[in-house]
Amino acid sequence: MSTSAGTWSGPARQGPGPDAEPAVLERELSEAVLAGAGCLDVLRALRRATGTHVRLLSVEGVPLATTDGGAGVPAAVAEGVLAGGAAPAVDTLDGSRATALPVRAGTTVAGVLLTVGADDPRVRALAGAAVTALLIDAVRAGGDPVEFSVRHTPADVVAALRSTTVSASVCAAAAGLGIDLQRPQAGAVLRYHGSRLRAWSTALAWLEHPVQQDGRTAWTVVPDETVLARLRNRLRLMTGDESADRVVSYTHRQVVAASGSRTDSPEDLARSFTEAERLLGLARAQQEPLLTYDRCGVVQVLLPLPRARLEAYAEAHLGPIRQRPELMATLRAWLAERGSRQSVSEQLHLHRNSVGYRVRQIKNLLGTDPLLPAASARLHLALTALDLLAADDHAADPQVCGEDEPVSAGR
Numbered sequence: 001m002s003t004s005a006g007t008w009s010g011p012a013r014q015g016p017g018p019d020a021e022p023a024v025l026e027r028e029l030s031e032a033v034l035a036g037a038g039c040l041d042v043l044r045a046l047r048r049a050t051g052t053h054v055r056l057l058s059v060e061g062v063p064l065a066t067t068d069g070g071a072g073v074p075a076a077v078a079e080g081v082l083a084g085g086a087a088p089a090v091d092t093l094d095g096s097r098a099t100a101l102p103v104r105a106g107t108t109v110a111g112v113l114l115t116v117g118a119d120d121p122r123v124r125a126l127a128g129a130a131v132t133a134l135l136i137d138a139v140r141a142g143g144d145p146v147e148f149s150v151r152h153t154p155a156d157v158v159a160a161l162r163s164t165t166v167s168a169s170v171c172a173a174a175a176g177l178g179i180d181l182q183r184p185q186a187g188a189v190l191r192y193h194g195s196r197l198r199a200w201s202t203a204l205a206w207l208e209h210p211v212q213q214d215g216r217t218a219w220t221v222v223p224d225e226t227v228l229a230r231l232r233n234r235l236r237l238m239t240g241d242e243s244a245d246r247v248v249s250y251t252h253r254q255v256v257a258a259s260g261s262r263t264d265s266p267e268d269l270a271r272s273f274t275e276a277e278r279l280l281g282l283a284r285a286q287q288e289p290l291l292t293y294d295r296c297g298v299v300q301v302l303l304p305l306p307r308a309r310l311e312a313y314a315e316a317h318l319g320p321i322r323q324r325p326e327l328m329a330t331l332r333a334w335l336a337e338r339g340s341r342q343s344v345s346e347q348l349h350l351h352r353n354s355v356g357y358r359v360r361q362i363k364n365l366l367g368t369d370p371l372l373p374a375a376s377a378r379l380h381l382a383l384t385a386l387d388l389l390a391a392d393d394h395a396a397d398p399q400v401c402g403e404d405e406p407v408s409a410g411r
Contacts, residue, residue: 154210187273
């Protein structure tokens with residue numbers, strides 16, 4: 001594609017001004033390109049007509065020519081625009097807001113045209129008037145029409161399903177990878193907490209299942225818990241961090257997995273992935289190797305709630321003892337063991353009389369008997385809310401998650 005000024009010269013080179021009509025602009029730009037004007041000439045004329053900076057991007061979202069030297073957009077965004085499945089308003093990689101327009105006619109594609117700034121119907125119409133000229137330039141520069149076909153890697157497909165916009169081409173690619181979006185699917189996430197990061201990446205690459213990886217974390221789509229458990233177990237074995245003489249609870253923490261609710265709609269998978277990520281933090285905090293939406297109990301009620309609501313509920317029901325770790329531990333054990341003083345005594349390594357004393361304190365401070373059905377339900381929910389808050393904090397702390405651990409050669 002030519003970006004030079006070509007042979008467009010004289011007064012016509014200035015192009016239409018800010019009062020130009022789209023039809024007039026389209027005719028003049030097309031004639032100019034046929035006379036030898038280049039892509040950059042077209043963009044400059046469009047800049048004068050619209051009063052906004054414009055950028056032409058490749059099908060991968062990389063700038064081909066611009067009037068402001070600005071950046072492009074992620075490849076997935078450009079592909080969505082060209083496939084017709086994305087909204088016209090986009091965010092560029094340099095933080096600008098822009099309106100995107102596909103520059104294509106059938107299989108002939110020149111790229112993606114951006115007009116920088118808020119969406120404006122007149123600016124959009126003028127930008128549309130430049131499409132023909134840009135296509136003529138693209139065909140002339142390439143000799144033959146540029147064939148455009150969307151190609152998705154497995155990681156691209158999973159990344160698209162994690163977003164809120166799922167194009168028809170993504171659905172088709174998902175089907176080719178064995179993801180049947182006509183049946184309920186759930187977003188799933190796996191996280192590696194061992195020391196062999198290269199082995200983890202290699203194991204993911206060898207999976208016969210589409211995944212998107214970012215460091216220690218991998219996302220995928222699964223139809224049910226059985227598939228997720230199989231993937232987790234295979235990754236656990238392939239990383240080689242585990243051996244038969246290790247403690248089981250430690251072994252389980254090397255690869256932790258979680259999945260969100262199953263949904264019939266590809267567009268709802270983004271929510272399922274969000275649920276999975278919160279459940280993953282909870283699984284890690286509770287030292288559970290695998291946690292799914294279907295098996296997370298009352299956590300289902302809490303997952304959609306924002307942090308402030310969880311905090312308020314926990315404070316309302318546990319406030320008087322929240323800053324007393326010994327009482328919180330006793331309450332958890334007391335509820336779990338259904339009031340068995342002997343079991344709590346053994347679990348917390350306390351004398352039976354000490355357990356009784358603490359339980360009396362809890363009753364007095366909370367103003368209720370924790371074993372009463374209604375009180376027990378409220379306290380279980382409040383403790384779960386605290387667990388979810390702690391899990392969110394745990395997931396947000398890179399030191400806790402091990403993000404800074406170096407990759408050792410030969411490990």
